[in-house]
Amino acid sequence: MTPPAGDRPRAQADQPQAQDDRPQAQDDRPRAKAGQPQAQADQPQGQADQPQDQAAQPRARADRAPAGAADRPLRADARRNRARLLTVAEQVIADRGAGVSTEEIARTAGVGIGTLFRHFPTKEDLLTAVYAERLRGVADKAAELADAQDAGAALRGLLTYVVGRSAVKNTLVAALAAAGVDPEDDETGAAKRRYTTVLAGLLDRAQRAGAVRADVGLPELHALIVGASRTAELTPDPTVRARALAVVLDGLRPPPP
Numbered sequence: 001m002t003p004p005a006g007d008r009p010r011a012q013a014d015q016p017q018a019q020d021d022r023p024q025a026q027d028d029r030p031r032a033k034a035g036q037p038q039a040q041a042d043q044p045q046g047q048a049d050q051p052q053d054q055a056a057q058p059r060a061r062a063d064r065a066p067a068g069a070a071d072r073p074l075r076a077d078a079r080r081n082r083a084r085l086l087t088v089a090e091q092v093i094a095d096r097g098a099g100v101s102t103e104e105i106a107r108t109a110g111v112g113i114g115t116l117f118r119h120f121p122t123k124e125d126l127l128t129a130v131y132a133e134r135l136r137g138v139a140d141k142a143a144e145l146a147d148a149q150d151a152g153a154a155l156r157g158l159l160t161y162v163v164g165r166s167a168v169k170n171t172l173v174a175a176l177a178a179a180g181v182d183p184e185d186d187e188t189g190a191a192k193r194r195y196t197t198v199l200a201g202l203l204d205r206a207q208r209a210g211a212v213r214a215d216v217g218l219p220e221l222h223a224l225i226v227g228a229s230r231t232a233e234l235t236p237d238p239t240v241r242a243r244a245l246a247v248v249l250d251g252l253r254p255p256p257p
Contacts, residue, residue: 078119081109081111081115081119082119084109084110084111085105085106085109085111085115085116085119085120085126086129086130086133088105088108088109089105089109089126089127089130090130090133090134090168091108092104092105092108093127093130093168093171093172094167094168094171097171098127098171098172098174098175099175102116102117102123102126105126124176124179124181127172127175127176127179127181127183128176128181128183130168130172131169131172131173131176131183131188132183132185132187132188132191134165134168134169134172135188135191135192135195136187136191137165138161138162138165138191138195139191139192139194139195139198141158141161142158142194142195142198142199142202143194143198145157145158145198145202146198146201146202148202150209150211151202151205151206151208151209151211152206152209152211152212153211154202154206155199155202155203155206155211155212155252156249156252158198158199158202159224159225159228159245159248159249160245160249162225162229163225163228163229163232163245164232166225166228166229166230166232166233167229167232167233170229170230170233196218199218199221200218203216203217203218203221210254211253211254212252212253212254213252213253213254213255214254216252224248224251224252227248228244228245228248231244231245232244232245
């Protein structure tokens with residue numbers, strides 16, 4: 001049905017109004033474009049962060065072993081490298097202190113720094129491993145002497161061994177404490193228990209054999225070890241250290257009748 005002629009101008013009059021909406025939609029586009037420089041301005045900030053992240057990557061590679069590396073069994077050459085690193089690290093720390101660099105330890109051990117970090121992702125890990133290895137060494141030494149025929153001589157030998165290695169232990173403990181690291185775990189706890197068990201057994205046997213005075217208990221023996229160890233640490237002259245320890249050991253003998 002054809003609309004009345006009088007209505008047509010009104011329909012046409014509506015068309016400009018519909019067209020008037022178009023410029024408004026187009027006006028929004030410059031504003032969107034105006035926002036682009038702001039987004040682009042943000043990009044350099046993001047790009048500026050990239051060098052910082054990239055700079056952190058070498059440290060992450062150096063300070064961390066590959067994921068799952070600790071769970072894989074070590075090859076024979078890797079075990080030898082690890083054992084050598086622990087031995088050399090203890091020697092270097094004893095000579096130069098815990099502040100010695102990991103690069104110096106690796107160089108002295110004859111391995112690359114990458115090899116060191118594969119075994120010990122951080123320096124704190126290396127110090128903790130040296131501490132644990134030292135405790136295992138003391139426990140193993142105690143086990144060797146546990147069944148010695150002369151309990152008195154075995155006890156004096158064990159005390160001499162412990163005091164002689166105390167300076168390194170104290171250095172490691174101090175360095176780890178300064179780094180906020182507690183080196184004690186199940187493994188080190190087990191080594192301490194083995195050592196204490198043998199020490200108590202040797203003390204008992206030596207007392208029953210008349211080689212050690214009867215009024216010395218395990219707490220007193222531990223106190224003497226700590227005192228002698230501290231004296232050894234603060235006495236640079238090895239001859240004086242040996243004589244001081246000899247006085248302590250002589251003090252363990254029963255008094256004359």
